[in-house]
Amino acid sequence: MLRCRMGIKHKRIKATFLALIILGLSLFCSGCFANNFVKKFGTNITEYNIDLKLEDKKTMLGKQTVNYKNTSSNILGEVYFHLYPNSFSDVAVNKPVSKLYESKAYPNGLSFGKIEINDVKIGNDNCSYTFENTDNDLLKITLNAPLYPNDFVKIFLDYKITIPNVLHRFGYNDKTINLGNFYPIACVFDADDWDKHPYSSNGDPFYSGIANYNVSINYPNDYILANTGNKIQSHENITNGTITTNMQAKAVRDFAMVLSTEFKTKSQLVEDTEITYYYYGDEKSDDSMSVAQKALSTFNNKYGKYPYTTLAVVETGFLYGGMEYPNLVMISDGLDKYDDYCITIIHEIAHQWWYGVVGNNEYDYGWLDESLAEYSVVVFYENNPEYEIMRDVCVKNAITSYTLFVDVYKDVFKQVDTSMNRKLNQFNTEPEYVYAAYVKGMIMFDDIRNLIGDKNFFDSLKNYYKKMGGHNATPNNLIEIFEDTSHRRLKAIFESYLDGTAIIGNVENKPQN
Numbered sequence: 001m002l003r004c005r006m007g008i009k010h011k012r013i014k015a016t017f018l019a020l021i022i023l024g025l026s027l028f029c030s031g032c033f034a035n036n037f038v039k040k041f042g043t044n045i046t047e048y049n050i051d052l053k054l055e056d057k058k059t060m061l062g063k064q065t066v067n068y069k070n071t072s073s074n075i076l077g078e079v080y081f082h083l084y085p086n087s088f089s090d091v092a093v094n095k096p097v098s099k100l101y102e103s104k105a106y107p108n109g110l111s112f113g114k115i116e117i118n119d120v121k122i123g124n125d126n127c128s129y130t131f132e133n134t135d136n137d138l139l140k141i142t143l144n145a146p147l148y149p150n151d152f153v154k155i156f157l158d159y160k161i162t163i164p165n166v167l168h169r170f171g172y173n174d175k176t177i178n179l180g181n182f183y184p185i186a187c188v189f190d191a192d193d194w195d196k197h198p199y200s201s202n203g204d205p206f207y208s209g210i211a212n213y214n215v216s217i218n219y220p221n222d223y224i225l226a227n228t229g230n231k232i233q234s235h236e237n238i239t240n241g242t243i244t245t246n247m248q249a250k251a252v253r254d255f256a257m258v259l260s261t262e263f264k265t266k267s268q269l270v271e272d273t274e275i276t277y278y279y280y281g282d283e284k285s286d287d288s289m290s291v292a293q294k295a296l297s298t299f300n301n302k303y304g305k306y307p308y309t310t311l312a313v314v315e316t317g318f319l320y321g322g323m324e325y326p327n328l329v330m331i332s333d334g335l336d337k338y339d340d341y342c343i344t345i346i347h348e349i350a351h352q353w354w355y356g357v358v359g360n361n362e363y364d365y366g367w368l369d370e371s372l373a374e375y376s377v378v379v380f381y382e383n384n385p386e387y388e389i390m391r392d393v394c395v396k397n398a399i400t401s402y403t404l405f406v407d408v409y410k411d412v413f414k415q416v417d418t419s420m421n422r423k424l425n426q427f428n429t430e431p432e433y434v435y436a437a438y439v440k441g442m443i444m445f446d447d448i449r450n451l452i453g454d455k456n457f458f459d460s461l462k463n464y465y466k467k468m469g470g471h472n473a474t475p476n477n478l479i480e481i482f483e484d485t486s487h488r489r490l491k492a493i494f495e496s497y498l499d500g501t502a503i504i505g506n507v508e509n510k511p512q513n
């Protein structure tokens, strides 16, 4: 997600900066590898088969069969699924929108969503299941027999989804229906236990493994559909005015869609990937497509090739700048400045590398993908000089912005915790999260780059992409790959940023107790 502008033309004084923080930042703002990736990671893995019926913009019915693979070394007696829509319910404690942004997110008044589970079966057999977490956003399915490592179990789910009227990744608005994190998705079994994190209004509270998807959706025929993966076929049923579209996505870590009756589209082939731009209000759609095309080319070149054949760039109603999903990025139609719209396209496309191919626990290590996506905006402008945005100016403005944030926060709150290595729910405010995960993360990578040189830096990122692609990375994986590639000891400098002791600008940032 993009929540924060880098401050490329930052000239604000402290007072207006404070207002910005408090009142709300509207924009929180290898060829062989690619060819083999889907084949390598899309074989013998968990598969989702999902049949959806969008009855209207508020209601969707689902039947889902998951052929779940136990990728752990433990014998499993249960399988957990996230039920993220329940975080949008009226009684949810861990709400998807903080108080600060509530009026902006719900322009038509508060609206609520949920997912009701009607039936769960294992194979054809009934089974016991319960809901967990404060907001019932976890489904625990007790297996009828132990599931051994590398074995599969077929789980059937029947559900009804209520879509809220909210400018968010899951919600409908005046222009679009955003379907992100809408279906039951298997939790990750990590380090001998299930990851059961709740929702958070900070960041992107998601974590999943690579899987294959076969999804069909039936919807009113006046809608146009943007989606993860490839459309295999569409069939129009004239008698009831609906279309059924079948889609397939292999070796992806999530599946998302956006529907609108107003979408116009344009497509362009970039190397082996067809970018399709879905838009309705963008008056510079050719320029936006050009930015998307250059972003894909730049990151293919600097990090390693994007392994998928489709990428949907989607203008949509959204509270923040944008949101990333595999093969699909949401770009907010509410951005005031076109420059910010372009930055969001670049940032979200960079997430295809950092989050999409190289995954990570976004709840525990939100900075890991966000700081790389943010630094990728610098990399983009550096490699596309026609936009006349210089690397040193980007970094200098980020440092100015960051030190001002620390100063102001200390003035107002008497203390500031600048550590990056916190779980999403451990950040006190959204600005605190944004400045730690995005702005400071971007400064950190530029500092590391200055230390080890350009070649070592980009070789490290290429190695990180190559080694961790298809997997979920941890901070230690990143640090070790940078150290191995550059033959430099970097753990201490990385950790000084992560624990909040690094000196940035003239500000010494000590973590608070």
Ligand SMILES: [Zn+2]
Residues within 6 Å of the ligand: 001, 002, 003, 347, 351, 369, 370, 373
């Ligand atoms: Zn992001």
